[in-house]
Amino acid sequence: MTYDPDNIFAKILRGELPCHKIYEDTDTFVFLDIMPRATGHMLVSPKTPCRNVLDASAEQLAACIMTTQKMAQLAMTAFAADGITLQQFNERPGGQEVFHLHFHILPRHAGVSLRPPGQMADQAQLKEHAEMLRALLAK
Numbered sequence: 001m002t003y004d005p006d007n008i009f010a011k012i013l014r015g016e017l018p019c020h021k022i023y024e025d026t027d028t029f030v031f032l033d034i035m036p037r038a039t040g041h042m043l044v045s046p047k048t049p050c051r052n053v054l055d056a057s058a059e060q061l062a063a064c065i066m067t068t069q070k071m072a073q074l075a076m077t078a079f080a081a082d083g084i085t086l087q088q089f090n091e092r093p094g095g096q097e098v099f100h101l102h103f104h105i106l107p108r109h110a111g112v113s114l115r116p117p118g119q120m121a122d123q124a125q126l127k128e129h130a131e132m133l134r135a136l137l138a139k
């Protein structure tokens with residue numbers, strides 16, 4: 001399986017498509033999922049190309065998991081969450097739809113199920129959440 005440089009997240013990383021950005025560092029980039037399965041659903045990707053954990057380097061994986069922890073801790077505070085679900089899918093039979101490595105961060109509240117996949121969020125609400133998360137990070 002080869003990496004397709006025209007996948008949608010590669011275009012977001014190159015700034016060719018818009019996103020609700022939360023955070024970036026040298027190695028990773030974080031933005032909101034446009035079809036959130038929980039309020040505050042974020043995606044963490046490496047800035048450099050790889051399809052998923054099967055072809056990622058140790059450096060890409062390490063950078064992503066450190067950023068994932070930072071964003072999970074942020075989400076706990078930002079959304080007064082009771083817990084966090086992490087998801088990560090590999091290749092189409094494994095549930096992957098976008099073939100640039102990403103980790104899903106899903107803030108969870110006791111007794112609240114994940115929403116079904118494929119439901120577009122209200123863009124104004126995503127914008128508001130992104131601004132709130134960036135403001136918390138800037139503190």
Ligand code: AMP
Binds near residue numbers: 032033096097099
């Ligand atoms: P998967 O590859 O199965 O881990 O899922 C890809 C995820 O990317 C899904 O949760 C989609 O809602 C999300 N997604 C697809 N296109 C975009 C986009 N342009 N911006 C943000 N999230 C997206």
